[in-house]
Amino acid sequence: MNTLPKGFTIWFTGLSGAGKSTLADYLYAELHDRRNLPVEIWDGDVVRTHLSKGLGFSKEDRDTNILRIGFVCAKLSKYGVINIAAAISPYRDIRDQARAMVGADQFVEVFVDVSLETAIERDVKGLYLKALNGEIKNFTGVSDPYEPPLRPEVVVNTRDESVAESAAKIIAYCEQAGLLPTA
Numbered sequence: 001m002n003t004l005p006k007g008f009t010i011w012f013t014g015l016s017g018a019g020k021s022t023l024a025d026y027l028y029a030e031l032h033d034r035r036n037l038p039v040e041i042w043d044g045d046v047v048r049t050h051l052s053k054g055l056g057f058s059k060e061d062r063d064t065n066i067l068r069i070g071f072v073c074a075k076l077s078k079y080g081v082i083n084i085a086a087a088i089s090p091y092r093d094i095r096d097q098a099r100a101m102v103g104a105d106q107f108v109e110v111f112v113d114v115s116l117e118t119a120i121e122r123d124v125k126g127l128y129l130k131a132l133n134g135e136i137k138n139f140t141g142v143s144d145p146y147e148p149p150l151r152p153e154v155v156v157n158t159r160d161e162s163v164a165e166s167a168a169k170i171i172a173y174c175e176q177a178g179l180l181p182t183a
Contacts, residue, residue, distance in 0.1 A: 009074075
């Protein structure tokens with residue numbers, strides 16, 4: 001009888017510009033390219049283009065988007081895929097629903113913790129400036145709340161840590177939790 005490796009989800013949450021996508025790409029390279037593990041990235045911007053096209057940024061639409069990502073992660077985890085979700089996912093209750101879909105023991109919540117000031121400094125698209133000027137409504141961290149996780153498995157601060165240092169913390173947690181084999 002073949003047994004599939006256990007899949008799981010690394011769920012990045014944090015403000016726009018915190019470094020979620022950068023970390024996701026780095027982890028993908030580490031896990032897929034260097035360790036030859038089955039990995040998929042679910043980046044918030046990419047998902048909105050393909051899986052959640054047509055959704056806006058109301059609370060209901062944001063919740064729907066996050067639940068779709070959680071659903072896909074849950075399904076693929078059953079087949080041994082490591083999912084890396086990188087979406088702002090500003091609301092705790094919806095992140096908790098995504099955790100429940102995937103399974104609490106297969107869900108690693110990573111809080112990419114940076115200040116609003118740092119996120120604004122990194123904003124190459126100018127979205128924060130538009131939100132601060134009232135041109136964009138429901139913008140997380142400005143005109144819409146961001147609810148930081150209460151008990152994330154891992155906290156990284158991409159202002160004070162390099163990408164490699166933050167990724168090492170995540171990998172170390174996953175190895176200690178028995179989700180990844182030790183390199």
